[in-house]
Amino acid sequence: MKRRDFLQLAGAAVAACGAHAAEAPTEVERYRQARRFADLPFGRIAYVERGTGGAALFLHGAPLNGFQWRGALDRLSPYRRCIAPDFMGLGYSQIPERQSVAPAAQVAMLGALLDALHVDRADIVASDSGGAVAQLFLARYPGRVRTMLLTDCDTEPNSPPPMIKPVLDMANAGTLADDTAKWLTDKNLARSTFGAAVYHDPAILTDDVIAYYVSPMVSTPLRRKQYHDFHKALAPNPLAGIEATLRRSMVPVRMVWGSKDTIFPVADAAYLDRIFPRSLGVRQVPEGKLFFQEEFPDVIAEEALRLWRAS
Template sequence: MNIETFRDRQQTISLAGIVREPVEVAYTDLGDGPPLLLLHGIPTWSFLFHEMIDELAKDYRVIAPDMIGYGFSDHRDNFDRSIEVQADMIEQFLGHLDVASAHFVAHDIGGGVAMILADRSPELVRSMVLSNSVAYDSWPIEEMLSLAHPRNAKMKPEEMKELLEETFEVGLSRPERRTQEFKDGVMTPYLQTDGIVSLVRNASSLNTNHTTPLTASLNKITQPTLLLWGEDDQWQPISTAKRLVQDMPDAKLHAIKNCSHWVPQDAPEEFTQETLRFLNSIESAISQAAR
């Protein structure tokens, strides 16, 4: 699916009370069934999941927002974009959609958001699929620390494009998955002046202090959790996933070979298949328990 088709079915909602002014959130809402929330990371946006949304929507109500400061959500240079604030936004966003509980499929910093909510609002998070997620003090990575310098807000579009192009070589193991469609889709929101500034501000908001406090609480996060992890990831290594399996009561790891950081793009079929197998088993257990 190209970016134009993806954008055509995005909706927009205005949310007040998260930061000083109301913010606009772009999102996809497709399908029926149990709610399934997709959360992207940095520097991507909900387009990260473009190859799997339709398949997931055959059985689930798939909701895929762009976090504030990302994609086609609000880019204004006057609000905090930390994962704590993103968690506030997601909580209010789901409330506006009358979603009391959802399965979370979350990548990178989206995983940090999911774990924050699983800890503080456990009734909201039915289960989690965490993919190459931030956790502990595994982040921010060097590339994001470098991008966060305020001088980069004055980057020219061609400079930002060159920087992002370099990340595709590291973030995707399979050369055939480094498609121009995916690259263009990820980069497009960040190649205009406001998008460049917004991405730099997103990078500057990354703070390991927002996940390290969770470390002592991980043994109390009891939601069923599947760790779908690319083995080749240099940014969020699989050692993080193995540690999470040890620390979380109901977590299991499915490692994906020849796969790096952006697992939904590097291995979309395996990602979708394993996600559906996991979610369907949970929904089946819920159904049987209700009988």
């Protein structure tokens, strides 16, 4: 082959690779394409599923959705059938107007979702308000939980945490959705306020990530109301009286906690470590804030595998 022909072919190959890279779907697009819906008595529940084998159920925080767990799903799907639903009132789940979005209703929805997916038992991985739902799920369906990995989340003595009172006040006043919607037109506002409070590096909230989280919750008057209702249902304390039940649980539990979380301090992890009879202890993430799970998915994967192998 002549040198000129070789260079032309090489140039064409490089151009083709560049075009392919430019067309590669983004992280958000890949997750959106993987989204499915389960038609349940509660509504159309959005979820993403990856992997095969024993099931693992990933429960997100607010105002996020299952996308919070994308990194963990990538790493753990070779070991489990990973299922990440969107809670009612958040994310892309579509529910009727009169459907409750209170934590107890979320628990019932998850039970129905697992039934629809033919899952008898699951390992639960949870964050934030999803951790409260995880504890309630364990109390209601103790035989359906194989293990539980709890990251920064509510506990009975700290639910709802005092630092989210302004958010609950806005929900009760009907202004929370308007305030959140501002993030769609001012992404830097989202990063400098919400992002700075709950991420070590708010830059993880790229423009398309912010849009994926916020858009469904403020898309219609009904969705705005349900977003408010989700937060209003966090008070009074949905975990009141649950400690006695958790003290009797024989489910292996592990806590992974952000050391710099000011909403759920490490003392909350220590409390859970004391009350669960089969606690496997606490791991602190030195730079972690509330939603460190997105920034440090390797830690989640490492601790989940350790817990699953020890159980």
